[in-house]
Amino acid sequence: MSYTGPEFEPPQTRRPRRGPMTVALAALVPGALLGWVVYEAVGGGNGASGRTASAASASPHSPYSASPPVRSASPDGSPGDDGKAAAGGGAGPLAGKVVVIDPGHNPGNFQHATEINRQVDIGTNKKECDTTGTSTNDGYTEARFTLDVAHRLRTLLEKQGATVKLTHDGDSPAWGPCVDERARFGNAAHADAAISIHADGSAEGDRGFHVILPGSVHAGAADTRNIVGPSRDLGTRVAGNFVRDTGEPPSNYVGKGTGLVTRTDLGGLNLSTVPKVFIECGNMRDSKDAALLTSGAWRQRAAQGISDGIVSFLRGS
Template sequence: MSYVGPDFDPPQPRRSRRGPLTVALAALVPGALLGWLVYEAVGGGGPEGSDRTAAPSSGSPSRTAPASPSSPSALSASPSSSDGDGKRPAKSPTAAASGPLKGKVVVIDPGHNLGNFQHTAQINRQVDIGTNHKECDTTGTSTNAGYPEARFTLDLAHRLRTLLEQQGATVKLTHDEGGPSWGPCVDERARIGNAAHADAAISLHADGSAPGNRGFHVIMPGSVHSGAADTREIVGPSHDLGVRIVGNFVRETGEPPSNYLGGGTGFVTRTDLGGLNLSTVPKVFIECGNMRDSKDAALLTSGAWRQKAARGISEGMVSFLRRS
């Protein structure tokens, strides 16, 4: 997701540059831990508002905030770990299996919606995020070859849901196939997690920054108390959730922490995102990589890698939900 700058570009001629991941996992984990020590020493993630800019586009709506007049979907379609695009029919809610997370509720928010670019009037309308007003939602970004962020996030959400349900959690998605063709708006996405009384919530994204900018980062809520927004009670637990996800994501995927945000720690704190500002439950965003970088794009478009990403996020969430 690119928060500032140009929006979703229409598919461009395919570039078949698929660079293999060359960073050894053994080197990444110590680096991430060192970055975290630096983060703790200075007392925070990247500077507030240090957003990135996607590649130029023409005339499509701005990138992301969630929106819609729909209610949460408690769906249980089980994704495979193949290289598919994650399209699976929506199923009726099913009872959570027994497991260590039985009784826990998780809300997964797949960033954007594939139909957003066809509903510019709806997603461009302003909604109140407490500190100010922002667009209801945005189109998201894409790889240079045209693989949309919205397709990536939905596939990843399906994979993550299956893993968490296997641990016994009740999992709800903010939207899924068969639902509204756009949105939901950012304020509605937050309300879905709140209404579910989620024990944890996560919004899934991929970035649209400049080529050469690589890596993932987790966005945590800053302290906000303005209008309808009051994050003071969730800042601490959201930080804990973010820390656990970062460590597990590095280990499972081998993807390095962002080299362009967060000072190499993998952590960024923001107070301008409606999905975080309006949440009353512990919640973070994760930008799993940069779709405009050829090396990251090769990973993000791989079903096998998306399964690793789902596993890393799941293990971080399980660790958080099982804490005493």
């Protein structure tokens, strides 16, 4: 999600890899994780913010609250690679709950540079309506990734009985929606939880996921004061389950190893009146993360981790 210009950021040539080192990430997750798996990460690389990937970047105590997994996907990773298998809803532990999934960007944004570059009011300032997003060095786009994970997540949540709504479905609308419209979509749906799915576009060696929480904003049309607390609860549960289900570590370049980042510059959060978070599932510009993000099996685990976190939040368990 880091790219903010109106035009597509073309694939870049990979930089020479630095020597790997084994990093042991030890973090306790209340009620679920007893410890981190020893993880081989790309070491010695400076992140976009100048941080170095090292064991020191990981917090010794995780803030996550993970819940026992809710397994509703078949063992072979169904649905298929596009995640569009039909799923029922209306009966189950989430019956009566509404979840809004916001797939970051839109595959059609590339053909609508003028429209997505239009400035919209996000309360604190004005920003582009939307962007094209980033991609892996081999050209797998963030928009394609987010839509695939959104389809998989929808299937999982519907199997739990939730009513699930997507802000867009790739071809409808043809571009966008704008970031302010994405927020209003969740508000109009009276969503019990909303999540925006993304993947980052940082430098090689910058690895891991992070969940973005809304900060306290009260300016213009933005007032997040009532959702800051429940959104933090939602984000913490999503982060804890995501790391457990995917094995992806918290970001080594933002969040100081917690996997949680608070921001007040995102219209999709600023204008929300329902509990909402963003998740950056990994860094598309890092070769190790890219190998995961382009794997259908891993995307199914990513959807499962997000689903488990949302289920935990909505059930209060």
